[in-house]
Each structure stands twice: as structure tokens, then as C-alpha cells.
Amino acid sequence: MSWSDSTDDMRIATLLAVLFSLATSSTALAATKAIKFGKLVDGTGRVFTNAVVVVEDDRVQRVAGGNPPIPSGAEVIDLSRYTGIPGLIDAHTHITYYWDGVTTPRSEPPRHPAVVAFLAQENAQKALEAGITTIRDLNAPNGVDLAMRDLITMGKMVGPRMFVSGTAIRITRSTAPPAPLGIMVDGVDAVIRGVRQVIASGADWVKMHGSTGGFDDVTQFQTFTFEEMKAAVDVAHALGKKIAIHSYGPAGARDAVRAGADSLEHGADIDAATIADMVKRRTYYIPTIDHNQYYVENADTVYRFPPGAKERLRDYIQRNVETARKAFRAGVRLIMGSDAVYNGWGLNARELDWFVKIGMTPEQALKTATTEPAAMLGMEKSLGAVAPGFFADIVAVEGDPLADITAISKSENVRWVMKAGRVVVDKTQATQNTK
Numbered sequence: 001m002s003w004s005d006s007t008d009d010m011r012i013a014t015l016l017a018v019l020f021s022l023a024t025s026s027t028a029l030a031a032t033k034a035i036k037f038g039k040l041v042d043g044t045g046r047v048f049t050n051a052v053v054v055v056e057d058d059r060v061q062r063v064a065g066g067n068p069p070i071p072s073g074a075e076v077i078d079l080s081r082y083t084g085i086p087g088l089i090d091a092h093t094h095i096t097y098y099w100d101g102v103t104t105p106r107s108e109p110p111r112h113p114a115v116v117a118f119l120a121q122e123n124a125q126k127a128l129e130a131g132i133t134t135i136r137d138l139n140a141p142n143g144v145d146l147a148m149r150d151l152i153t154m155g156k157m158v159g160p161r162m163f164v165s166g167t168a169i170r171i172t173r174s175t176a177p178p179a180p181l182g183i184m185v186d187g188v189d190a191v192i193r194g195v196r197q198v199i200a201s202g203a204d205w206v207k208m209h210g211s212t213g214g215f216d217d218v219t220q221f222q223t224f225t226f227e228e229m230k231a232a233v234d235v236a237h238a239l240g241k242k243i244a245i246h247s248y249g250p251a252g253a254r255d256a257v258r259a260g261a262d263s264l265e266h267g268a269d270i271d272a273a274t275i276a277d278m279v280k281r282r283t284y285y286i287p288t289i290d291h292n293q294y295y296v297e298n299a300d301t302v303y304r305f306p307p308g309a310k311e312r313l314r315d316y317i318q319r320n321v322e323t324a325r326k327a328f329r330a331g332v333r334l335i336m337g338s339d340a341v342y343n344g345w346g347l348n349a350r351e352l353d354w355f356v357k358i359g360m361t362p363e364q365a366l367k368t369a370t371t372e373p374a375a376m377l378g379m380e381k382s383l384g385a386v387a388p389g390f391f392a393d394i395v396a397v398e399g400d401p402l403a404d405i406t407a408i409s410k411s412e413n414v415r416w417v418m419k420a421g422r423v424v425v426d427k428t429q430a431t432q433n434t435k
């Protein structure tokens with residue numbers, strides 16, 4: 001190759017780079033998109049056949065069924081072999097819990113927070129591939145969740161929209177290593193300071209651990225007192241923030257609900273009076289049933305839990321399911337939360353299978369991952385539905401989720417995902433090749 005050839009190549013490369021950047025910056029988002037679905041379940045209770053969703057920038061502009069005309073000049077995305085649903089919301093995650101596939105989770109080597117933020121992009125990608133376009137992330141060290149949220153909002157990192165709690169509030173207690181993550185506080189004054197500190201750090205929510213329990217530990221001891229929980233709830237609400245309280249057992253759950261927690265996380269053996277109180281107070285309940293099933297499946301190969309752990313987890317699952325069933329029948333507002341950690345990312349929507357098992361219709365189950373969490377997040381006018389004015393968070397799945405929830409819960413059925421008007425997952429070609 002001569003010098004002149006090389007210079008020409010460089011000119012062409014530069015020109016292409018400029019054209020490419022123009023193309024991506026000016027047309028990728030600005031163009032009107034018309035997305036065709038064989039069927040569209042819009043999340044508000046309506047189902048359209050031969051639907052067209054018109055997307056302008058990051059929002060849905062209009063939705064219609066019956067093969068409506070395509071706006072002239074629109075980019076047509078033909079997904080007519082799939083069913084369209086709203087982007088899913090996973091209301092209990094741990095995106096910074098990254099596993100490299102080699103070390104044992106929770107015994108990983110110490111990593112710089114910036115390294116964790118970088119690595120956790122893999123979890124973010126898996127969430128999108130499972131159809132999750134929004135998460136509420138409940139506990140992360142060193143502000144990594146805040147950083148990821150902001151990078152994703154800036155469009156500099158690809159991942160689900162994030163509502164985050166920063167670092168969780170816990171009581172001091174001695175445990176076997178690894179030491180628990182969280183701001184450790186005891187007593188009402190310290191709780192107030194801790195909650196204010198979390199909110200000042202930029203958190204959207206507050207997360208409080210009202211009991212023991214987590215991973216292979218299924219103990220249910222209440223940690224914070226009612227007075228401490230009440231102080232946390234009041235100070236969070238006074239600053240315009242909501243609070244999620246974790247409780248594996250009935251005592252912590254009772255006091256969390258009585259204290260006015262906006263959402264109760266996990267929970268087995270919750271008593272009837274507390275369930276009635278949750279209905280009255282409209283407390284959201286995120287039972288996170290599937291994460292213990294995922295621990296059972298990975299107990300030996302990944303987590304290396306001690307002997308007996310699987311039996312304890314299975315027993316807890318039974319009681320967790322029973323409590324969720326009672327709560328659902330009583331009219332408590334259940335919400336899908338995977339409690340995704342490590343290699344649990346990508347299995348986020350499996351929780352919906354449990355919801356159908358406890359008696360929900362697939363349509364009711366879908367609501368626990370769309371309109372209900374959107375309302376909990378105060379985003380009911382822009383998330384959880386494919387409707388005019390809402391963010392264009394849309395998922396194409398194989399099959400009919402209203403007939404069989406596995407069309408959503410099995411992530412291999414998720415073929416295409418749009419988040420805020422941008423296509424972030426596209427496996428439609430892969431399907432064609434395999435058929």
C-alpha cells in the first residue's frame with residue numbers, strides 16, 4: 001500500500017466516522033417509528049390485534065389496532081409475528097452484585113467501585129434481555145447504583161431505567177464474614193441521621209432491613225424496633241421519599257406495615273391482622289419468592305452453601321408462597337421483585353410463574369410488573385403501559401402472555417426490547433435463522 005492510498009483510506013474512514021456520528025445523532029432517535037405487532041397487550045387492560053405503535057423520540061405517540069395506516073416517512077419495524085407488551089419493571093434488584101463466573105459470590109476479591117459499575121453493565125444487559133426496562137435497586141455500596149442510574153439517564157451506559165436506594169439502613173450486629181453492606185445505625189436519632197444521609201446522597205428510595213435473613217440465612221429475627229422504623233418512615237416521607245422495609249419474618253413485617261412502610265419486601269408467615277392492615281394502608285408487597293428457588297438451584301455449584309441450606313430454603317419458599325397467596329386473596333397489592341443477584345440476572349421475570357401459581361391470571365401477573373410498580377414509583381403516567389405520552393418501553397415476546405405467562409417469564413421468549421424509543425435488544429433475526 002502506497003502513502004497516498006493510506007491517506008485516502010484515512011480520509012474515507014474519517015468521512016465514514018463523521019457520517020456515522022451524524023446518522024446516529026440525528027436520525028436514530030428523531031425519526032418516527034411505526035412498530036407493527038400481531039397482538040398488543042397495552043398494560044391498561046386493552047388488547048389490540050394487528051396493532052401499530054407510533055413512537056416519536058422517546059415516547060409513544062399513538063396506538064391503534066386493525067392494521068391502521070403507517071404515517072408517511074416513518075421507519076417501519078415489523079414485529080407482527082410477536083405480541084407487544086409494556087417494558088417490565090422489576091421492583092427489587094441488586095444490580096451491583098456482579099459475579100465473574102469463577103469466584104464464589106459474596107467472597108469475590110475486593111473491587112474498586114468504578115470497576116463494579118463497569119462490570120455490572122453485564123447485569124444491566126441481562127435485565128434488558130429479560131424484558132426489564134426499569135428496576136428499583138435496593139442496596140448498593142459506595143454509590144455505584146447512583147452512578148449507574150445517572151450514566152444510564154445520560155445515555156452513556158445501556159441498561160434499565162433505575163430507581164435506587166443507595167446504601168441500605170441496618171442495625172449493627174455481629175455476623176460471620178462477609179460483613180453486611182449498609183449504613184449501620186441503632187436508636188431513633190441514629191436512624192434519622194442514616195436515612196437523611198442516604199437521601200442526601202441522591203437516593204430515590206430508602207431501604208431498611210427490618211429483620212435478619214438473606215441468601216442461605218432464612219432466620220426471621222426483627223432487627224429495628226417499631227419506634228426506629230416509624231422514625232425512618234417519617235423522616236423519609238418528610239423529605240418526599242418512599243421507603244421499602246425488608247422483613248423475612250412476621251414480627252418485622254407487622255411493625256414495618258404499622259410504621260407506614262410504602263413497600264414490604266420478602267416476608268413469610270405474615271399474620272392475618274398484618275395482611276388486613278396492608279390492604280387498608282395499601283402497602284405494596286414484594287414477596288420475592290423465586291430468588292430462594294434460584295438459591296436452591298445454585299446452592300452447591302455457585303454459592304457453596306453449607307449442608308442443610310437447601311432444605312431450609314425449600315421450607316421457607318413454601319411458607320413464602322402461602323403468605324403471598326393469602327395476601328393476594330385478601331386484596332394486597334403484590335408486585336414483581338426478583339431480588340436478582342449475581343447469576344440470577346436474566347431470570348428476573350420468573351417471579352411471575354409463582355404469581356400465577358398462587359391464583360393470579362396471567363393478566364393480573366403482568367400488572368404486577370407494569371402498572372402496579374409504575375404507580376408505586378409515582379410513574380403511573382409514563383411507565384407501565386404502551387399508551388400515548390408514555391415512555392416507549394416496549395417488549396416483543398413469542399407467544400400469547402395472556403394465555404401462558406411463560407411467554408414473558410422465560411427470557412428466551414423475549415425477542416426484542418425498546419427502551420425510551422431506542423432498540424436495546426433485537427433477537428428477531430436469530431429466530432428466523434433457527435426456524
Ligand SMILES: [Zn+2]
Nearest residue numbers: 092094138339
Ligand atoms: Zn434484596
